[in-house]
Structures are given as C-alpha cells and as structure tokens.
Amino acid sequence: MKNLVLIVVGVVIGFAVAHVVDRTPAGHRLFQGVDARARRFGEAVEHGYRRREAELRSAVGEAEDTITELGKQ
Numbered sequence: 927m928k929n930l931v932l933i934v935v936g937v938v939i940g941f942a943v944a945h946v947v948d949r950t951p952a953g954h955r956l957f958q959g960v961d962a963r964a965r966r967f968g969e970a971v972e973h974g975y976r977r978r979e980a981e982l983r984s985a986v987g988e989a990e991d992t993i994t995e996l997g998k999q
Contacts, residue, residue: 944957
C-alpha cells in the first residue's frame with residue numbers, strides 16, 4: 927500500500943512540474959517536440975498495423991478462394 931501511495935504522489939508531482947515547465951517558452955517548445963515525435967511514432971505504428979492487416983486479409987482471401995476452388999473439384 928505504501929508503494930502505491932508513493933507512485934501516486936510521484937505521478938502528481940510529475941504532472942505539477944510538467945505543468946509549470948510548460949508555461950515557459952523553452953519548456954513549451956520542449957513539450958511540442960516531444961508531442962510531435964510521439965505523434966509520428968504513433969502514426970508509424972498505425973501505418974504498419976494497417977499495412978500488415980491488409981496483407982493478412984489478402985492472404986485469407988486467397989486461401990478462401992483456393993479452398994472454394996478445391997471444393998468444386
């Protein structure tokens with residue numbers, strides 16, 4: 927229980943410090959840079975996921991077609 931309280935206190939202090947730092951011009955630029963990199967990373971992950979999903983759907987479609995053709999023979 928003590929560890930949980932320490933974690934919560936640490937998170938609250940971290941948010942408070944981040945809020946104060948974000949009010950300065952340099953801090954705001956820092957957080958804008960971090961936000962931009964995080965967004966690019968998220969977009970890259972999403973792009974990779976969508977691409978792999980399309981590949982798998984195509985493979986499943988081809989397998990279904992093959993199974994259908996084999997069933998007709």
